[in-house]
Amino acid sequence: MPKQTDDSGSAGLAGRRGRAARNDAAILDAAREVFLADPKAPVAAVAERAGVGMSALYRRYPGKEDLLRRLCHDGLRRWIEEAEAVEAEPDAWKALVVFLERIVDADVHSLTVHLAGTFTPTEEMGRDARRAAELMGRLVERAYAAGLLRRDLVVDDIGLVLEGCAAVRVPDAERTRELRRRFLAMVLAGVAGAGVAGAGVTGTGADALPGPAPEPGELNWRWRRPGQSGRV
Amino acid sequence: MPKQTDDSGSAGLAGRRGRAARNDAAILDAAREVFLADPKAPVAAVAERAGVGMSALYRRYPGKEDLLRRLCHDGLRRWIEEAEAVEAEPDAWKALVVFLERIVDADVHSLTVHLAGTFTPTEEMGRDARRAAELMGRLVERAYAAGLLRRDLVVDDIGLVLEGCAAVRVPDAERTRELRRRFLAMVLAGVAGAGVAGAGVTGTGADALPGPAPEPGELNWRWRRPGQSGRV
């Protein structure tokens, strides 16, 4: 075969190895989607979503718990990554907002918080969690010290914000992202100190709420029978 | 088994009928607590929490679904009740805020939204849901027309707020209530228009965030092993 068999990192390998590599990603992606929608989802749902059989999954992970743990740890690493990325941003407020937007967009909070309890955490995860908290604390501290956050606000209040954003959910993933962005903007307008442009002059163009507003009945999807749509 | 002592003094009747009446309430209370904590909780958990046997439960409700439906419908009625109660309030902003606080305190949103899908709704519930939406719309419209809500805000954005509040949760119920109040205050500072006292002058005493701020690690309870406490 003209193809050289090496461990090159290129994405599109062909043949058995290539398929295996592709399955690696497919399984992780599927697992993320499935378990974010329902942390108690059965493993078979992941396999089906990924378009693979059970053995493809169990070849990679000793058990369900290991998959969950991997997912959560990946989320934790992503969190750290994003937090480090915005440290370069000189504008303390912008740094915080961009960080929050990225965390919300990637649904990292659900990954790290809502999956917790479904597995026993490792030592390394504990270290990473502390590291993440430290980075987050520094980020908030910067904004706070610069007078850009209201003074009676605590670091963990930001945790509440993320919790709230993660709770916003509709069946469509992209729409969920939009609504979360909108909600985040609403909350940020509330946590902003006097130093932030637009604070106190709410309703003006500067900090207008982003995205299409929720349509009537859009949030009532849990009430709808399968196939039904629109208002309750 | 345990002697049924007739404590007719405190509440209700004595004897068989009295006990039955007390069980009615005990079962509903227990069901609310249990199913709010986990909508998929087993029926046996409700019985245990209520301190009754399975038959006491199944004597009252034909099946689990009926109990869930009852719970949800009660929540819906409570919603309507609270909405009607604040209609008398002349201050449009105060009416809205008080309404939201009551809904959040009673966890009515979880009751009506998170329990949906666990049962097939009745016709009457549909009517009540429409009535609730109508009342809520009127409430928001009042505040909006009076210029007390930011203009780019839609009625269903308030739904997002309630969703966010309901997402705030720690093991202790009372503490959960406090944190939700705090979160609600944060968000309200963000949705308030220029006409509201304190808007734009955040961080001052007027709209100071209520309740003790979340302590470090308080929100990480999902990570803790049983018995462990404190930070991660």
Add this chain to the structure above:
DNA sequence: TAGCAGTGGAACAGAGCATTCCGTTCTGCT
């Protein structure tokens, strides 16, 4: 071409759960 990594999917074992059933207690009425 032989061998085996990689796989799909059915089979299995067991956990969890809604619901039923049975024996018991003790009230309320005759």
Add this chain to the structure above:
DNA sequence: AGCAGAACGGAATGCTCTGTTCCACTGCTA
């Protein structure tokens, strides 16, 4: 007093769901 049965506790039942294993099969790879 005495009886009928309302109300109950809790074990037993049968079923569904789900994590994991197993085995036959495919087609690269050496």
